[in-house]
Amino acid sequence: MSSIYGENLKVSIFGQSHGPAIGMTLDGIPAGLPVDEEALQAFLARRAPGGSNLSTPRKEADRVEFLSGIVDGRTCGAPIAAMIANTNTRSGDYANLKDCPRPGHADYTAQVKYRGYQDSAGGGHFSGRLTAPLCIAGGLCKQWLAEKCVDVRAHIYALAGIHDRPFDPISPEMVPEGFPVLSEAAWASMQEHILAARSAGDSVGGVIECAVTGLPAGLGAPMFGGMESRLASILYAIPAVKGLEFGDGFALASMTGSRANDPFAMANGRVVTTTNHAGGILGGITDGMPLLFRLCVKPTPSIALPQQTVSLKTGEALTLNVKGRHDPCIVPRAVPVVEAAAALAVFDAFLD
Numbered sequence: 001m002s003s004i005y006g007e008n009l010k011v012s013i014f015g016q017s018h019g020p021a022i023g024m025t026l027d028g029i030p031a032g033l034p035v036d037e038e039a040l041q042a043f044l045a046r047r048a049p050g051g052s053n054l055s056t057p058r059k060e061a062d063r064v065e066f067l068s069g070i071v072d073g074r075t076c077g078a079p080i081a082a083m084i085a086n087t088n089t090r091s092g093d094y095a096n097l098k099d100c101p102r103p104g105h106a107d108y109t110a111q112v113k114y115r116g117y118q119d120s121a122g123g124g125h126f127s128g129r130l131t132a133p134l135c136i137a138g139g140l141c142k143q144w145l146a147e148k149c150v151d152v153r154a155h156i157y158a159l160a161g162i163h164d165r166p167f168d169p170i171s172p173e174m175v176p177e178g179f180p181v182l183s184e185a186a187w188a189s190m191q192e193h194i195l196a197a198r199s200a201g202d203s204v205g206g207v208i209e210c211a212v213t214g215l216p217a218g219l220g221a222p223m224f225g226g227m228e229s230r231l232a233s234i235l236y237a238i239p240a241v242k243g244l245e246f247g248d249g250f251a252l253a254s255m256t257g258s259r260a261n262d263p264f265a266m267a268n269g270r271v272v273t274t275t276n277h278a279g280g281i282l283g284g285i286t287d288g289m290p291l292l293f294r295l296c297v298k299p300t301p302s303i304a305l306p307q308q309t310v311s312l313k314t315g316e317a318l319t320l321n322v323k324g325r326h327d328p329c330i331v332p333r334a335v336p337v338v339e340a341a342a343a344l345a346v347f348d349a350f351l352d
Contacts, residue, residue, distance in 0.1 A: 003125070005234050007225075008351035011137045011344060015086075017122030017129040018094075023083030024133035026069070026140065028351065031077035033144050035070050043139040046336040047132060050088075054194050055333060056325045059088050062132055082136050086129075094121045100309050100320050104301030111312060128239045128330060131337040138340020141347035150214040150346065154338045156180050157294055159206035159331050160193040169247075169276035172211035172290050180335045198328035201304030205240070206331035208338050209294045212346055215280065217271070217288035219349040226284020227291070230345045235295055238337055240330060243296035247279025262289075291346075297334055302326040 004012045008028055015022030041064060045051070050059030062084050069080030097120045101107035106126040110118045118124055142152055155175045157164055164181040167173065173182065181187040190206075197204045220227035228246055235244055252260050255277070262273035273289055280291035302322045309320040327333065 017127035027079040141343040154210040157207040157209035160204040203300035205299040212291040220285040
């Protein structure tokens with residue numbers, strides 16, 4: 001059941017990187033919600049491969065085909081099913097990975113778990129390709145949250161040691177259209193480092209910051225039903241995510257309570273906080289302030305440089321030269337994926 005998420009809604013992701021198609025089913029969605037397929041396709045284009053020299057050369061249109069659940073532009077109450085055809089695969093590039101696993105990738109653990117029966121082409125079900133159907137489900141939830149005046153936005157907070165300016169924790173600004181950052185100057189420098197890594201046959205990682213604005217107080221629950229728990233369980237499903245913090249996160253450990261606590265005040269007839277070190281969540285429940293979190297994305301493990309591995313058949317030490325088409329940095333394409341995952345968790349909480 002590891003490919004299913006949600007308490008009130010249920011999203012199930014299916015497919016493999018080089019299979020005929022990938023897709024998702026989304027159940028538990030009320031009837032009558034509007035669906036803008038053109039806007040959804042534009043959202044998916046932000047994640048799609050082959051869009052620039054910063055990403056993998058693999059080109060996929062990622063055109064969504066809805067199979068059920070939507071009639072005349074609105075949800076009909078039936079499970080929503082959608083698929084994306086895989087049209088540009090080269091499975092032969094991955095023929096030796098069951099025996100010679102890539103360092104940093106799931107090749108070895110998949111071999112142990114599934115005893116060689118797994119699909120290793122392109123990473124199979126472990127591939128970042130599976131974030132495309134996640135973006136279908138999350139993109140729909142983003143639209144339905146917008147109907148409630150809730151906005152989900154993310155940007156690259158840091159990449160290869162270069163920092164964008166952070167969101168204002170009280171009033172996060174909009175991310176400029178066409179950029180995955182708030183500062184165009186920072187983006188120019190980030191691109192240079194991505195291209196340098198590609199030229200060197202290497203890769204780089206980064207940090208993505210996300211803000212959810214317009215949330216009411218009261219979403220979530222204590223203990224295991226907390227908003228941090230709901231978000232973490234889906235955010236860690238994004239390949240390469242290795243760390244997560246809410247609000248000021250680990251920096252809170254070096255603060256005093258008098259500084260870390262967010263003072264309460266009244267504004268326009270509602271309770272607010274004058275700071276937002278907690279990131280909009282107290283006791284697992286939203287407090288009405290912007291929900292803020294940051295997550296760490298490790299460098300792409302598939303790189304052109306020779307790497308040390310072993311033959312699982314013989315135990316012999318080997319040098320691996322990875323074939324295939326890979327991103328020198330997946331962080332820019334992961335920004336909409338983070339938005340999609342956050343939208344799914346938040347909309348699921350609304351359905352409580």
